[in-house]
Amino acid sequence: MKNILSSLIIMCFCLSGHAQNFQKTSHGIKTVANGNTVEIQFYSPSIVRVIKFPVGKSSYSKESLSVVLNPSQTTFTAKEDNKFILLKSDKLNITINASSGDITFGSASGKPLLKEKPEGTKFVPFNDAGVNTYNVYQSFSLDKEEPIYGLGQHPRADLNQRNQKYHLEQGNTDDAVTFFQSVKGYGLYWDNYSPTEFTDDTNETSFKSEVGDAVDYYFMYGGNADGVIANMRELTGNAPMFPLWTYGFWQSRERYKSQNEIVNVVKKYRELGVPLDGIIQDWQYWGNNYLWNAMDFLNPEFSDPKRMIEDIHGLNAHMIISIWSSFGPETKQYKEMNKKGMLFNIRTWPESGIETWPPNLDYPSGVRVYDPYNPEARDIYWKYANASLFARGIDGWWMDSTEPDHFGAKQEDYDTQTYLGSFRKVRNAFPLMTVGGVYDHQRKTTSDKRVFILTRSAFAGQQRYGANTWSGDTGSSWETLRNQIPAGLNFTLSGIPNWNSDIGGFFAGAYNTGNGGTGSKNPLFQELYVRWIQFGTFNAMMRSHGTDVPREIYQFGKKGEPIYDAIDKFINLRYALLPYIYSTSWEVTNKQSSFMRALFMDFANDKKVWNINNQYMFGKSILVAPIVQAQYTPETIVKVNEETGWDKQDSKGNDAKTTVDFTSEKTNKVYLPEGTVWYDYWTNEKFNGGQEITRKTAIDMIPLYIKAGAIIPLGPQVQYATEKKWDNLEIKVYPGADGTFTLYEDEFDNYNYEKGAYTEIEFLWSDASQKLTIANRKGSYKGMLLNRKFTIILSSGQKKAVNYDGKKTVVKF
Incomplete structure (x- = not known):
């Protein structure tokens, strides 16, 4: 009887061992399927690493150049169910086909996210300068109407990266980042540094890299774009303060x-x-x-x-x-x-x-x-x-x-x-x-x-290195200006928040002939430059640069003239917004936020914004609608790249004589996303969201709209950023919804903030009671303001001034 019982136990153990098609590891599981070793590693409950390599290879290891996160001890379950291996964490459900090795990702609540295509993993032997390795390929299936974003910076008009093909290799005006995110709230980072083909068409979404010992990628679920960016920065490094x-x-x-x-x-x-x-x-x-x-x-x-x-x-x-x-x-x-x-x-x-x-x-x-x-x-x-x-x-x-x-x-x-x-x-x-x-x-x-580093190229993880990337040696044309907006937004959506472009475009030689003036006196260039500087006001860095045509403000005329005054107005607007911008930079560092925000980031439920490529949010309160079509002059498309530009092969400008009246009024259409009320920044006129409106414009203004509930601090008029203390700020409040804003200050140019040397003052607007609460000041630093004045201004024009000594203050309207 004892022998029969022992035999039954052994048989059950063997059957159990035979049925288990995976090995549990300290951070996930490992299995073999379709001739490949497949490994899943949890780096956090919402981030997993996927590794695949041919069974013939005994092992695979790599010290990532981009990834700085180590896998954490994540609680997860792993079990088999009908030829599938099921993994579950607090944030993710992952299913592996035990036969084919294909992986499906979903949220813990059951929301389908992303699937690898059947037979979508491929390895082709490749000799890399004497080293035997592979071309590596992985394809995925996306929902038909699912927008994706990212892939770095590329000078194209599309915001949505569906139906696109890219040769992802660093170039003068192309920054290759092998990462995309979906409106469904997930992201995928392909951890490979060799030239890579990205393809999205009706058949597949895929990465194919020239060199790789394995398919090696990270899947992350953040629930929304901000969450995905937070995951990407957790994985590859957070952005320090500038x-x-x-x-x-x-x-x-x-x-x-x-x-x-x-x-x-x-x-x-x-x-x-x-x-x-x-x-x-x-x-x-x-x-x-x-x-x-x-x-x-x-x-x-x-x-x-x-x-x-x-x-x-x-x-x-x-x-x-x-x-x-x-x-x-x-x-x-x-x-x-x-x-x-x-x-x-x-x-x-x-x-x-x-x-x-x-x-x-x-x-x-x-x-x-x-x-x-x-x-x-x-x-x-x-x-x-x-x-x-x-x-x-x-x-x-x-x-x-x-x-x-x-x-x-x-x-x-x-x-x-x-x-x-x-x-x-x-x-x-x-x-x-x-x-x-x-x-x-x-x-x-x-x-x-x-x-502080200004640089021309970037890769995943570069946000951790105190670098602002500019978009390269662009041509000075309206087409280029239009393309800068989706280029900057997709760069930001790749997890790297600091970006700008050469205001006016780099190669401007085409404007040195014709139309009653040369260079900065040419109305064709004057209009383009003003519209570009207005766009640049709402970039992480506001920088005028280029060749062939000097860009200093005095090159464009003098005070009292419309072009000069328009440039001057927006430079001064930039300085008025410095308390808002610097507080936003703290949000970028401390809460993984972004300066330039594609509209879907804040209004994902409004499908009309999913591919709007000519508007964006600057911070979480200001909707920016740059004017990117010529309104006063004939639009000349100057097509030039860095090679033809340096060859001095610029396209000729439009030599037609044109009478230009830069004082006349024009119009521009703006879409206001649904789900909130909007205020015109210039007039305080109120609009319901979910509609397109036509806004009167002038050479010295672009449409700017403020979200209901927004609280925006405005600084003093200055000649440089630290000329005056922020001891008498205007605090503009836009009713219609509850709102909050945190004013951040520190010593402005050292790393003491990393040791806690900074202050935060939170402003909270209660729309029901029409009451602004200024909370107790948090933190301290050497030289901080102990007492100050805030002037609270509602969109209606109501105004109240209060003295603030760091203790909670309530202002009732």
Whole structure:
């Protein structure tokens, strides 16, 4: 009897073991299906990693360049049910077909989210510069009418990325981020750095990368766009605070040719009384192309850099400076890195040592790109940037060509060996590594000055490195301006909040002929520039820059003239909004929010906004409707890219003579999302949402609407961001719904906020009782305001002033 019982126990155990088609691991499960090892790892209840690789490989491991989150001890269940493996956490339901290995994702409440396609995983053997690996491919099935967003920044008109194909590889005006999110509230990050094809059509949504030892991606569920972005930043790093001065107005040009010229620009702004916080020095302060990116003032026109920087600081402005990802053969950096095999042999900018066009290739520049994947190379890079620039008082970095520039790319170029393998294998992570190198080193050098980097390219995770990405060397055209809005929104929806474009477009040579004026006196360019600066007022960075046509405000005329006054008005509006913008930046850092917000982020239930590509929210209260069609002049489409632009092959401008009256009234249509009441910012006129309206416009205004319940602080009139304390703010309240706003303040330019040195003052509007409560001040920091005045203004014009000493105050209307 004992033997029979023992046999039955053994048989039951064997049957049980045979039925279990998976192995439970510390963070998930592992199984084998359809010839592939499939592993699911919970990084949190709402984030999972999916790994697949052919059974012939014994194991797979990778230290991600983007992901900084470690898998947490997440409570989950795993069981089998009718040939399916079912995993469940507090946020996700995951189903794996035990036969095919296909995975289906749903929310814990049962909402279907995303499915892999049957037989949608493919591996094709590939020899990567002598290393046996694979082309890797994974396809998914989306709902037919399901919009998706993200994939980085691309100069296209579409906001919704359905029915799109992209070759995801870093370029001058393309920032490849292998991430998308859905209006259903999930996101997917494809953790691969090689050139990747993204395809969405009626058959599939897929990623196909040139190099990969495994399919390796992260699925996350946030419930809405903000939740997905929060997941993506939890996974790849949160965005630190920028200094307050970075949110003021920035003037730049390709390029200021002497230290006297750049200092005099700042002086002129101060003389005119036009606010300015930053000036930028572009290339060639180092001299000739053989000294490319020497990171030192070797040009005789910059003979006293110490005095130049002191003069700019003495005018209460900040200066950032151009540094590149490549070095000329006569630089110290080149010589030190070359000895250690840290330079690539790919065609890059500039190609000739002589500054002529076209490049005289009889005298090649010898400029070579460095290897930022190598930690020692990053050390060398910082050593010189610090000694010659940062130690002299430079306030931040303009890291140009962080793609890097790669002309006439050949397959053998991708065989180039980096510290982490072939260039092909890690190509798209180049900006992440080079920007991260500067951030990490400056943080180690000092905590007294926040890192600020302006850069031309980005990859997943770059938000953690104190970098603002601009959209590259764009053409100066209305078509380009229109495309900047969806480009910036999709970049933001990829989890990276800091973005801007060259105000006016970069290549503006087409406006130097015809129509009664050249450059900034040409009405064709004047109208485009004004509309672009109005759009730029509502970007994370407001920066005027370009070539061929100088953009300083005084180039466009003088006070009392419509173009000058329109530019001046919006620069001053930017400064009035600084308390709102800086508080929004705290929301970005502390609560994973976004500056530029596609309308679906706040109004997902209104399907009409799902693909609106010419309006957005700036912060959570202000609806911005930039005017992106010419209204006063004939619209000239100038089609140009970075290569034809530098070749000076700009399209010709419209030479037709046109009488332009910039004082006349025009109109523009605006859609107001449903679910709230809206107020016209300029008139306080009230509108119900869910309708399109026609708004009268002028050259010095664009439609701006404020959401009911919004509370917006307005700062004093200033010449630079920190000129006056915020001790007498106007607090504008827009009734019609309950609302809340938190005013954030700190020391404005150090990392003490990370140690808790900041204050928050919460404003709460009760619509039923028409009462504004100013809560007790939270926190403290050195030099904070102990007493202040707030002037509360309702949209109706009612106004009450209160003194506030940090204790709860109630204002009743």
